[in-house]
Amino acid sequence: MKRLPVILFFSALMLLSSCKKDFSKITASDWNPNVVAPFIQTELTLRNLMGVDSSLQIGDDSLMVFYYQRDSILNITADNLVEIPDTVTSYYEFSLGDLTIGDIMQAASVTLNDLLPYVDPAVADTLSANDGNTTIFPPFQLQSPVTVDLSPYEQYETLTFSAGYFDIQITNQLPVTLTNIRFDIMDVVNNSVVQSVVLEQLFAGEVAHDTVFLKGKTLSNTFSYVIHSVESEGSYPDSVLIDLSKGLSLQMNARDMYVVSGVAKIENQIIYSTHEWVNLDFGDARLWEILFAGGELQYQMQSYLNLTLNILLQLSSASVDGVVPENNFDLPANSFYESSWGLANMDIDLTRDTNQPFNRMPIYLELVVQPTVNMVAFDSSDKVKATFVAKEMTAESVNGNLGKHLYLIDEDTLQLDLSFFDNITGQIIFDNPVLTFSYQNGFGVPIVAHTNLYGVNPITGDYLDFGIDSIVFNYPSTEGEVISDSLIFDKNNSNIVDFLAERPDKLIFSGDYQTNWNNDTVNFITRTSLLKANTEIRVPLVFSTTSLVFTDTVDFLNGQADIPVGSGALHLNVDNGLPFDLEISLLVPDSVTGEIIDHVDFDMIKSAVVDAGGNVLSPTQSDVTAVFNQSFIQNMSRANTLQLRAKTVTAEGGSIPVGLYSDYKLSVAISFEAKLQP
Structure with missing residues (x-):
């Protein structure tokens, strides 16, 4: 039924296209503008419409039933009672x-007097001659590197760091700007460069900072500064105080140190x-x-x-x-x-x-x-x-009581096969679904299960509680006896109706169960005792709905653009033996964007006559029409699929639950009428 109008529609088009007539050669005087395709008749049962689905069963009365069964949803085997181990x-x-090492600090200064041997002799003489005087500071630059040795740290000999920092502070104590400052911090013992520092310029009195990240480094306790370059353009034309005891101040502070190995005082x-x-x-x-x-x-x-x-x-x-x-x-x-x-x-x-x-x-x-x-x-x-x-x-x-134990139920997921709903949207309210929890219990112990049983809607991700708070198991009164029993959950003692209305694709089961929950009875348990529980869900397809939409997509060959159809209609004569009112539309989606660009709508198809129980008494005959125009045919040339949408309402506006029986039938006769243009 879901594919029928589309198939018949294109059957009619194929009839037109197979005539092989050259419409351009027909004169206006012999033009017959109306063409009617032959009637086509078919009959479909509800079983055909629902398709093949392993979870659907047919009852003796032909009622269709969704059935799901799962063995061993709960399986408790016997263990020994409490044993105090030897x-x-x-x-x-x-x-x-990692160990911590306390913060440490070292300071050093490189004075003008220290730099004199490493600058131009004439500049050195000028500076020496004017020590303590206010005069023009001459330009200078280092001609060879200067090494400043630091005293070894006394807290350690060698360390491998997992974290920590050396903070370097460089202060210009001279009255002139220094430029092109380059120096290395050297690990003397390992003869390695710890950090290279480059400063483009440092104004008089300015302080600069740099940081050495210690993570992953292995260092000795002895360091030096190797100054490769220091320059100054002097103070001209300004006179400044020349003091040979001033220069560069270099200070190194170690902090936040964590170490993984080494030799140190801890x-x-x-x-x-x-x-x-x-x-x-x-x-x-x-x-x-x-x-x-x-x-x-x-x-x-x-x-x-x-x-x-x-x-x-x-x-x-x-x-x-x-x-x-x-x-x-x-x-x-x-x-x-x-x-x-x-x-x-x-x-x-x-x-x-x-x-x-x-x-x-x-x-x-x-x-x-x-x-x-x-x-x-x-x-x-x-x-x-x-x-x-x-x-x-x-x-x-x-x-804790030897017989009172709280067992956690590991979360288990039961996959429900509701694939027959895949092409259906809208709310369905089932009338009498049932979950049966059957079990065999060989434990002479009162057991109650506190369950978390909920489903997940695969579209929205919403969770719905099944509404079963606890399950009390009957138990044998004599050793060797096995109790077989079952618990039934329906619309009167659970949320199963609302639960299924969410169309869950899986059932998630978890919780806990407790022994001796209501008394301190004497228990008996044999090594072969067990409690095994199975579950089954049985949903007779008896339901009510006010807005149920079936949607199907049909491929077709797009080759009818040369047929000179101006407008037309599909005429359906329907004997509806289904307990639904039907509103059918044919949608045309753009093959590139998927956007619906056109549609035709059939008139309402009335449901079969049903009794108060929703059972079909007799089919209802309807004559319905879907009208289309030339633009609909043109729009179809932009599509490679059609969508058939059928909106259903159960009898009496959705107020009466109806059953789906496999022998319910829909009989349809369809004709195609079109006005042709020369």
Whole structure:
């Protein structure tokens, strides 16, 4: 039905084009302006119109039904009850990481007196002769490089930096402008250039700055400035004070330094401060608190550092008689330490880990590097290794109840195949969709599931909650018994109608389930026990709608531009056995832009006569017409496809839900009438 008017329309055009008549040779006297193509009849069932779709089924009464089924949406197998393990061993490694080095500063000056041996002798004599006098400062320039050595830094010998800066400050103390200033900061030990500095000019009294980025550099503690060029045009015609003790002031400040290796004096600093977690495996039980009757927690620390550490260990969520167990001790360079806590009467909160709030015992560790008097070698990869061994554990009591466990349901996505909706827009309100949740339960344990069940609209991305808050499973009363049951969710106890109106392409399922949720009953679980749940969605295609639009695109051969059609019409005689009113339009899209450039509209096709239940009683006959003019034919020459749009409304203006039965029929007879032009 969706393709029929287009196919018939072009069948009529082909009839005209196949006549092979030369219309230009017909005289006005024998011209017959009206041509009527033969009637064509066809009959389509609703099954033909909906197409082939594996998710569509036909019931015994011919009602079409959407059906989806998924096995094992929930599958819980048996595990042992809580078992206190005999031994739990945990290993940890702590790297030294980046260390900080305190800020340091060095200053140097290059005076006029220092520069005299490196300038023209006549200029040097003039400057020397006028030291302390106010006169014209002569022009000068360096004739060879000047080296200024800095004292070695005392805090280190060599360092490899992960961050930090050398801030360079250059001050012109002379009464004249200096130009073409070029110097290198040299690492003397490594004989390498740390930074080259170039200043085009520096006015009298002016201060300039530069920065050395230390990240990734390995440097010694000894530097020098190698000044390659300094020039001045002098002060002419002005007289200025010549003072040989003045010159260039060079100051280097080191700041924000972090280092990964080297030889240095190390300051006091925290290198590690956090919680580590000992995972106490209690099998299937999830415990929040445990009071031990006995056992021991041993710990060992092995240092591979050339540094002394002060270490604080604390069982931060535990207490013995109201006191938190802790130990503070020094771990000398490259040494070993071991000790233990008795677990008897120790009460431990196992919920502190927000990522897993059960069965996790926190141990707080703080590692502090002690300051060194002498230089020591270090590397950020140097390690401290720790071992914690909990052994011979026995429990006095637990909090969490052996049978009360909260299990998270991993998010699962169920892909729904609603492809028969692909060419349909508008809202559909299904009358009686049903989701069935069937299960088999061999656990002698009360279980409730708190579900998050929602769908996603593939077009808008909107989420819609299915509206199922909880599912309570029946459970067997004797060992070996298996309960088989099902839960049904429909429009009376869920949001399934609104849910399907959003046309989700997938169903997302998550949440949690809890055992012994309503009492402390005695449970029984065998190793072969399981709870397995399946789901199915059954949607009889019984619905109401006030605005449902089918759209289809049809290719056609564009070769009818030479037919002298002036105007015409498509006449449809329809026996509508479908429970819809139909408004059909034929749209012409531009083949380049896709813009709709023309259309023809058929008159309303009335729906079949239906009863109060939306069932078709008898077909309704309609004679409808779609009129077109010559410009419509011309516009078709700009298209290579046509779009057929059918807007439907269920009977009585959309107020009556109607069912789609596979044997509903639409019978159509169509003729094509056109006025030809000479």
